[in-house]
Amino acid sequence: xxxxxxxxxxxxxxxxxxxxxxxxxxxxxxSTIQELRNIMFDLKPKNLDDFGLDFAIKQLSEHISxxxxxxxxxxIIGKPKRFNNDSELYLFRIIQESLSNVIKHSKATEYNxxxxxxxxxxxVFISDNGIxxxxxxxxxxxxxxxxxxxxxxxxxxxxxxxxxxEEGTLLLFEIPI
Amino acid sequence: xxxxxxNIRLMVCEDHAIVRSGLIKLxxxxxxxxxxxxxxxxxxxxxxxxxxxxxxxLADIAMPILSGIDALKLLIxxxxxxxxxxxxxxxxDQYIYSAIKAGAMGYxxxxxxxxxxxxxxxxxxLGRKYFxxxxxxxxxxxxxxxxxxxxxxxPNLIGTKMTYREEKxxxxxGQGLMSSxxxxxxxxxxxxxxxxxxxxxxxxxxxxxxxxxxFATNYAEGKKNSNVTIDF
Numbered sequence: 001x002x003x004x005x006x007x008x009x010x011x012x013x014x015x016x017x018x019x020x021x022x023x024x025x026x027x028x029x030x031s032t033i034q035e036l037r038n039i040m041f042d043l044k045p046k047n048l049d050d051f052g053l054d055f056a057i058k059q060l061s062e063h064i065s066x067x068x069x070x071x072x073x074x075x076i077i078g079k080p081k082r083f084n085n086d087s088e089l090y091l092f093r094i095i096q097e098s099l100s101n102v103i104k105h106s107k108a109t110e111y112n113x114x115x116x117x118x119x120x121x122x123x124v125f126i127s128d129n130g131i132x133x134x135x136x137x138x139x140x141x142x143x144x145x146x147x148x149x150x151x152x153x154x155x156x157x158x159x160x161x162x163x164x165x166e167e168g169t170l171l172l173f174e175i176p177i
Numbered sequence: 178x179x180x181x182x183x184n185i186r187l188m189v190c191e192d193h194a195i196v197r198s199g200l201i202k203l204x205x206x207x208x209x210x211x212x213x214x215x216x217x218x219x220x221x222x223x224x225x226x227x228x229x230x231x232x233x234x235l236a237d238i239a240m241p242i243l244s245g246i247d248a249l250k251l252l253i254x255x256x257x258x259x260x261x262x263x264x265x266x267x268x269x270d271q272y273i274y275s276a277i278k279a280g281a282m283g284y285x286x287x288x289x290x291x292x293x294x295x296x297x298x299x300x301x302x303l304g305r306k307y308f309x310x311x312x313x314x315x316x317x318x319x320x321x322x323x324x325x326x327x328x329x330x331x332p333n334l335i336g337t338k339m340t341y342r343e344e345k346x347x348x349x350x351g352q353g354l355m356s357s358x359x360x361x362x363x364x365x366x367x368x369x370x371x372x373x374x375x376x377x378x379x380x381x382x383x384x385x386x387x388x389x390x391x392f393a394t395n396y397a398e399g400k401k402n403s404n405v406t407i408d409f
Contacts, residue, residue: 047269047271049239049244050238050239050244050246050272050275051246051271051272051275055271055275058271059271073387073391075391075394077394077395077398078398082247110385110387110388111387112387112388112390112391114390114391114394116353116394116398123353125353125390125394127386127387127389127390127391128386128387129385129386129387161353161355162355163355163356163357165371167385167386168385168386168387169386170355170386170390172353172355174353
């Protein structure tokens, strides 16, 4: 951050090579953003430990509904179970990342998250009424984010399924309990 | 202190020793309270409860090893009449909701007065719930409603019939199967599955994909629990 500040000050003094400098600035910013992302991924929301995933997700969704125009709902079905601390945080981040994809890319006006607990697994349904995208096109930017999510799901021995059309997208995780 | 019938046998469960001793000191001169034991985390709370069987537990929520709420959830299956009054730093709705769902008899925040604490202890010991002046029955009902999640079945549509195929597809969707998987299972084309999905949405006036998924999961879950076909 300090480096960025110096760069900006330098650039302001010397407008001639601003293009070069702005590329450097943008590179530094990108790596800072990535670093911050990594740090934030490891930070735990205060309510996750005390109340588990369901509440943390409800609160996340409430927060999103307040700060964006998108209408969200969260529903818990079945008898909630607690995972170990690390898995809970992991799952929370996966759902958070999925939601942020919905908000950034889907143009949806409505989304729904359901956590469905059974004796064998937890199923998470995340659906939206957005524009959808081509799931098979791996060049797609959105698919890069999905790849990230799918790797994290794999790490929990879970599976991810996705279905997308112009009526919206359904993302489904199944995590063994 | 001599124990007699009028005394409430109390257990104090709090992980910070200084807060715990403060609480105990506060109640020292109250003649109807008899402190029987202290616990310093959720696991300790369970262990001591089973030994001393106090009439009432005054417990913190955020504690190491096991939170007060998780401890209550475990205890309440064996001791359904257990009385726990939570005393927490947090006043967020969700904490109160969680306490209620776990089976707590009361909830107070740590900024209350001694008088209110004693009042709450008395109420709870008499088997009456106490969630502070802000939470009367009506507010609690609203709180439960807010977090329980709203069921999405339009009552006007009860009686709407589905074909065997529709029922089957709706159940599969609710179980987490994608259209392509359903197509394979039912020996249909994916397009046919999507078409039938569209027909179900129309029948039940489900306007968006999230509404449809919500409907399907609840349908499949209802079927699983009742083990009979639900007649919409």
